[in-house]
Amino acid sequence: xxxxxxxxxxxxxxxxxxxxxxxxxxxxxxxxxxxxxxxxxxxxxxxxxxxxxxxxxxxxxxxxxxxxxxxxxxxxxxxxxxxxxxxxxxxxxxxxxxxxxxxxxxxxxxxxxxxxxxxxxxxxxxxxxxxxxxxxxxxxxxxxxxxxxxxxxxxxxxxxxxxxxxxxxxxxxxxxxxxxxxxxxxxxxxxxxxxxxxxxxxxxxxxxxxxxxxxxxxxxxxxxxxxxxxxxxxxxxxxxxxxxxxxxxxxxxxxxxxxxxxxxxxxxxxxxxxxxxxxxxxxxxxxxxxxxxxxxxxxxxxxxxxxxxxxxxxxxxxxx
Amino acid sequence: xxxxxxxxxxxxxxxxxxxxxxxxxxxxxxxxxxxxxxxxxxxxxxxxxxxxxxxxxxxxxxxxxxxxxxxxxxxxxxxxxxxxxxxxxxxxxxxxxxxxxxxxxxxxxxxxxxxxxxxxxxxxxxxxxxxxxxxxxxxxxxxxxxxxxxxxxxxxxxxxxxxxxxxxxxxxxxxxxxxxxxxxxxxxxxxxxxxxxxxxxxxxxxxxxxxxxxxxxxxxxxxxxxxxxxxxxxxxxxxxxxxxxxxxxxxxxxxxxxxxxxxxxxxxx
Numbered sequence: 001x002x003x004x005x006x007x008x009x010x011x012x013x014x015x016x017x018x019x020x021x022x023x024x025x026x027x028x029x030x031x032x033x034x035x036x037x038x039x040x041x042x043x044x045x046x047x048x049x050x051x052x053x054x055x056x057x058x059x060x061x062x063x064x065x066x067x068x069x070x071x072x073x074x075x076x077x078x079x080x081x082x083x084x085x086x087x088x089x090x091x092x093x094x095x096x097x098x099x100x101x102x103x104x105x106x107x108x109x110x111x112x113x114x115x116x117x118x119x120x121x122x123x124x125x126x127x128x129x130x131x132x133x134x135x136x137x138x139x140x141x142x143x144x145x146x147x148x149x150x151x152x153x154x155x156x157x158x159x160x161x162x163x164x165x166x167x168x169x170x171x172x173x174x175x176x177x178x179x180x181x182x183x184x185x186x187x188x189x190x191x192x193x194x195x196x197x198x199x200x201x202x203x204x205x206x207x208x209x210x211x212x213x214x215x216x217x218x219x220x221x222x223x224x225x226x227x228x229x230x231x232x233x234x235x236x237x238x239x240x241x242x243x244x245x246x247x248x249x250x251x252x253x254x255x256x257x258x259x260x261x262x263x264x265x266x267x268x269x270x271x272x273x274x275x276x277x278x279x280x281x282x283x284x285x286x287x288x289x290x291x292x293x294x295x296x297x298x299x300x301x302x303x304x305x306x307x308x309x310x311x312x313x314x315x316x317x318x319x320x
Numbered sequence: 321x322x323x324x325x326x327x328x329x330x331x332x333x334x335x336x337x338x339x340x341x342x343x344x345x346x347x348x349x350x351x352x353x354x355x356x357x358x359x360x361x362x363x364x365x366x367x368x369x370x371x372x373x374x375x376x377x378x379x380x381x382x383x384x385x386x387x388x389x390x391x392x393x394x395x396x397x398x399x400x401x402x403x404x405x406x407x408x409x410x411x412x413x414x415x416x417x418x419x420x421x422x423x424x425x426x427x428x429x430x431x432x433x434x435x436x437x438x439x440x441x442x443x444x445x446x447x448x449x450x451x452x453x454x455x456x457x458x459x460x461x462x463x464x465x466x467x468x469x470x471x472x473x474x475x476x477x478x479x480x481x482x483x484x485x486x487x488x489x490x491x492x493x494x495x496x497x498x499x500x501x502x503x504x505x506x507x508x509x510x511x512x513x514x515x516x517x518x519x520x521x522x523x524x525x526x527x528x529x530x531x532x533x534x535x536x537x538x539x540x541x542x543x544x545x546x547x548x549x550x551x552x553x554x555x556x557x558x559x560x561x562x563x564x565x566x567x568x569x570x571x572x573x574x575x576x577x578x579x580x581x582x583x584x585x586x587x588x589x
Contacts, residue, residue, distance in 0.1 A: 032497060037412055040402035040468070044421040047465040051436030054443050068442050122338065125331040132328075143577055148339050150519075150569045152526045154543050155562040158550050159342035162349060162559075169345055202339065253427060260429020262529050267550065277431045284435060284533075294439065297432050304429070312423050 052301065059294035060087040070291050091295035101279065101296065105303065108276040111190065111265075112258035115197035119205045119254050120247065122198065127209035127246075128239075131216070142210065149203040157196050157267050164192050164268070188270035196264040201257075205250040212246030213239075245314070252311040256304055276300055343566060350559035367560040374557060377545055384525055384542035387456060391463035392520035398464065399471025399520075400513055404505070406472070407479040408487075422476075425469035434533030437462045441534060454536035462534045463527060467520035474519070478512035479505075515576060522569065 061070040071086065095101045130141045148156060163169045164186040171183040186192055216239070224234040262277035269275070276296065284293040350368075354361030371377060402422055406415070425433065441451055441458050451457050490504045506513075528543035535541065540548075549555050 033409065036401050037405050037409065037414075037418075040398050040405065040472070041414060041418050041421075043398055043468065044402070044418070044465070047437065047440070047461060048421050048425060051433075051440040054439045055432075055436045058439055068446070122331075122335055125328055126335040129328045129332040139577070143573070144336060145339070147570060147573055148343065150522050150573050151343065151566045152522075152543075152562065152569075154526060154528055154546060154550075155346070155558075155565065156342060158546070158558065158562070159346040161550070163342055163345060199338065199342070202335075256427040257429055260431050262429075262431050263547075277429055280431045280435065281529075290439070293435055297435050300429065301432060304427075308424055308427060309420075311427065312420055315423065 055294045055297055058291055059091055059298050060089065061291050062088055062090065063289045063291050068290065069288055091291050092299075094292070095295055095299060101276075101299075104274045104276045104279045105299070107274045108259050108261075109303075111193060111197070111273075111275060112255050112261075115194050115201070115258055116251050116255045118194065118198045119201055120251060123202055123205035123209055123250065124243075124247075127206045127213055130206075130210055131213035145203050145206050145210075153200055154263060156200055157264055160192065160196055160199065160268060161187060164195075187268065188273075190269070190273055192268040193265050193273055193275075196268045197254075197258050197261065200264065201254040204253040208249035208253065209243065209246040212243050212249075216242050248314060249311070252307055252314075256307050256311070259304060260300060346559055347563045347566065350556065350563040352556065352559075355556060367556040368564075371557045371560045371564075376540075377542070377557070377561065380540050380542045380545040383456070383539065387459050387463060387541065388521045388524035391460050391467055391524045392517050394460070394464040395467035395471050395520040396513055396517040399468040399516055400475050400509070402468065402472035403475030403479060404501075407476045408505075422469050422472045425466045426473065428466075430527070430529035431533075433466060434462070434530040437465070437530065438533040454534055455539040458534040458536075459531050459539070459541065462530050463520075463524040466527075466530070467523055470519050470523065471513070471516035474512045474516040475509055478509050482508060511579075518572060518576060525565075 058070055061072070063069060064071045126145065130138055130145070133141060161168075165171070166183045166185065166187070168187070170186070171180075174180045175183065220238055220242070221234055224238045225231075229237065260277040260280075261275060262281050265273045265275040265278050266281070269278075280293050280296045280300070283289050283296060351363050351365070352361055353364035353366065402418065405412075406419055406422065437458075438454075441454060445451060445453075451461075486508070487500060487504055490500050495503070526543060527541075528547050531541045532544055532547075535544070546558055546561070549558055
């Protein structure tokens with residue numbers, strides 16, 4: 001091996017070779033790359049993911065008069081060097097044995113589902129009309145849909161109180177026009193909660209619907225009409241099936257947050273409007289029972305993980 | 321055909337009335353001289369002057385604007401990084417997980433996010449001694465976390481709809497990754513980052529539930545003050561405040577639309 005010659009590019013004399021320079025450059029790229037990946041991942045890991053583990057841990061402890069108001073899970077006894085782990089499922093047992101909580105979950109799901117359905121019924125014609133209007137008109141109409149979404153959610157819910165009250169705008173109008181004799185009771189009912197959810201979440205339904213409807217090939221509709229389909233047949237056999245991705249995306253965007261809604265039932269709902277977000281709030285702020293509130297949150301999370309994963313897988317498929 | 325478009329137009333018109341009627345009635349009644357909502361006492365600006373004299377609302381408004389500015393800026397930086405990582409960095413370990421962490425906060429009910437962050441802060445305080453107590457800092461962290469997700473989604477969709485030829489050309493011409501990002505990619509996604517920032521700002525300004533969980537005593541944000549007033553019934557001062565906020569947002573959104581339109585006109589040949 002006496003005639004061994006170093007391959008070209010390996011460091012020979014003082015000046016670093018091209019390969020070395022490339023290596024150092026690659027290393028800095030990798031460092032920059034991993035920094036850009038790590039920083040947001042670390043932030044979300046600490047402030048979005050780990051909190052769920054903390055909630056789960058505290059849901060297994062018991063309420064106590066202390067600061068913070070729950071019993072410790074790990075106790076370290078320095079004398080005999082024993083680590084005691086105390087976990088109790090009593091909160092979950094209480095939750096599943098008590099009709100109150102089950103009713104709250106079921107009624108939240110029902111209210112969210114009914115509201116989602118009405119959001120779809122109201123949102124679809126709007127999205128369809130925007131998708132079929134002239135391009136200049138389209139931007140204007142789309143901005144009109146988005147504008148309320150940018151204004152305060154809390155204030156938009158609040159605006160309905162003045163409209164729905166017993167002596168509110170709607171009742172005064174109906175009474176003065178002679179349509180009704182006695183004011184309708186609309187506020188503090190389940191009706192006003194449905195209305196509030198439909199109203200505030202409508203843009204979340206319209207936008208994904210619009211995106212799908214706008215991409216739809218209009219020649220398919222013409223073909224269907226040419227082949228003799230009646231308008232309603234075209235709608236149910238062509239338009240609707242093609243709009244399914246938008247419908248699913250819109251429904252998930254409305255349904256999932258609506259299940260845990262707190263502001264709408266507490267401002268527009270009555271004392272008998274049972275929603276789980278409100279139960280969690282009261283458990284935490286009124287009863288100061290942090291472990292119970294945590295257990296309520298964990299069960300809600302388990303209910304919603306399915307729909308959230310489904311939404312995620314669909315959005316990923318669309319990216320591809 | 322004629323009848324169907326008539327049906328569509330009227331139902332869409334109904335939809336738009338539904339969207340705007342509450343907002344318009346709120347604005348009109350903010351100028352009502354009478355304290356009663358339904359009695360019209362003539363035009364007046366007195367609720368505006370009493371709004372500006374209300375120290376509780378004004379202090380909360382200043383705090384909310386400060387929190388919204390800081391969290392929107394942090395969220396814009398971190399969210400741009402997350403969106404960029406997810407759409408331009410190929411595959412890496414934990415990509416699916418990061419993708420999930422970016423999507424989930426968008427639909428996560430506020431009560432869960434608020435409770436879980438509060439319990440995290442309490443646990444962190446007892447283990448590391450930080451954050452000492454709760455207030456501005458904890459609200460900023462909480463708002464940054466959920467706004468980050470919105471920015472990431474906006475940036476990601478902008479990046480995936482943008483073709484990569486400009487970036488490839490810069491790379492072929494020897495631009496280093498950092499130079500490539502700051503000179504080519506960043507200017508191209510700037511509109512998305514700006515709209516992400518604005519969205520974060522309004523979301524932070526609007527959040528009641530998460531802030532209620534993670535704030536400490538004496539740190540009431542504007543939505544918390546509004547909520548405590550509104551729970552007791554309709555207050556004309558809140559109508560005046562709402563009108564001012566709606567006005568500000570409308571001006572900002574219209575300006576943003578005009579700027580975006582000019583940009584797209586400039587970009588398309």
